[in-house]
Amino acid sequence: MRQLNEFERFVIEQKGTERPFSGEYYQHSAKGVYCCRKCDAPLYLSEHKFNAHCGWPAFDDEIPGAVNRHPDADGRRVEIVCSHCGGHLGHVFEGELLTPKNVRHCVNSVSLHFKPLEEEQAGEPMAKATLGGGCFWCLEAVFKELKGVHSVISGYAGGTEADAEYKRVCSGHTGHAEVVQLSFNPDEISFETLLEVFFQIHDPTSLNRQGNDVGPQYRSVIFIHDEQQAQSANAMITRLNEAKLWDRPIVTQVSAFDGFYPAEDYHRDYFAHHGEQPYCAIVVRPKVDKFRAQFAALRRR
Incomplete structure (x- = not known):
């Protein structure tokens, strides 16, 4: 498991939320894999990402089995967590018609760690x-x-x-x-x-x-x-x-x-x-x- 700083613990372990438009991956568009910041488990591919103009990274799909869903305590939203470590990612919304898949994973950047494609990792x-x-x-x-x-x-x-x-x-x-x-x-x-x-x-x-x-x-x-x-x-x-x-x-x-x-x-x-x-x-x-x-x-x- 990765050692988390205070703000990362607030979001990932205490289910906090980063400010909109402030995360490092909100405008991110490189090709690669988005992994869990806490346990490094792969969660999303770059082709799942789209710009929902909501202030947080948005994905319309996930790597199979990577993300679990739980109803929020207030019953109004659905929380998404890393299926490997249970770290808080954000919330999922359906029915917005933003992409053909009609799903939006609204994820905190601080919950993610990005790994670029191998050719970029190789030093090109x-x-x-x-x-x-x-x-x-x-x-x-x-x-x-x-x-x-x-x-x-x-x-x-x-x-x-x-x-x-x-x-x-x-x-x-x-x-x-x-x-x-x-x-x-x-x-x-x-x-x-x-x-x-x-x-x-x-x-x-x-x-x-x-x-x-x-x-x-x-x-x-x-x-x-x-x-x-x-x-x-x-x-x-x-x-x-x-x-x-x-x-x-x-x-x-x-x-x-x-x-x-x-x-x-x-x-x-x-x-x-x-x-x-x-x-x-x-x-x-x-x-x-x-x-x-x-x-x-x-x-x-």
């Missing part, structure tokens, strides 16, 4: 890039084709509210931008190469719009994760402006990364699943075709 270098350039369906479809990019997740970043949800973001009132977050191997593809593709597949001179998509959520923005990314982004913008590739100056923002909110599940792989939908056919497909023509050497084989 991975880095993050977070980019906004209009509708995230377009960016996701292109970046998924790049060699060295291991995952592309559509979502929201750069806002002033403590959470992000599609309709509120589309109102323009939350300050978030639609973005994609990339997990990439810098030994296979550089951050500078990602930026080269980024600047070719959207209009970086258009303020708060891309085509008919208008609003601050569609702004051109690079959320930098470290000082090297900041230097690379600013240097590239300077070079592109000097080259006068566009009639107007670049308005792309370079901002410090301050959090990422994965988009709702129905946005995932949107172009792959809805390629014949009018927006995809008219807006997304031309961007994908342009990428394939200009960056053939960078594509997955």
Whole structure:
């Protein structure tokens, strides 16, 4: 059994609850297994996780036999515990229609310990890039084709509210931008190469719009994760402006990364699943075709 600190004991052994939006796994999106913090028993797979915008990690399934359910003393909720050690995880809810499985395990981050996939454990270098350039369906479809990019997740970043949800973001009132977050191997593809593709597949001179998509959520923005990314982004913008590739100056923002909110599940792989939908056919497909023509050497084989 793992030695627990005071707060971990409060949640896991005394059935407490962590504050919403405060847990380390609320926005977590890596691939792997979520285990019990106390006994290390596997509980959930990363593919079970979804963004319920509730303030805590949410899962719509569990590893068979890993989780037990008990009615709360008040009879209004159902508690979930680790079947191996009995540690408190959170509560389970049904009938909310948030995913096709219609189940939400609402779990305290502090009750969990995450183990990444073996290839990531083996020491393969991975880095993050977070980019906004209009509708995230377009960016996701292109970046998924790049060699060295291991995952592309559509979502929201750069806002002033403590959470992000599609309709509120589309109102323009939350300050978030639609973005994609990339997990990439810098030994296979550089951050500078990602930026080269980024600047070719959207209009970086258009303020708060891309085509008919208008609003601050569609702004051109690079959320930098470290000082090297900041230097690379600013240097590239300077070079592109000097080259006068566009009639107007670049308005792309370079901002410090301050959090990422994965988009709702129905946005995932949107172009792959809805390629014949009018927006995809008219807006997304031309961007994908342009990428394939200009960056053939960078594509997955």
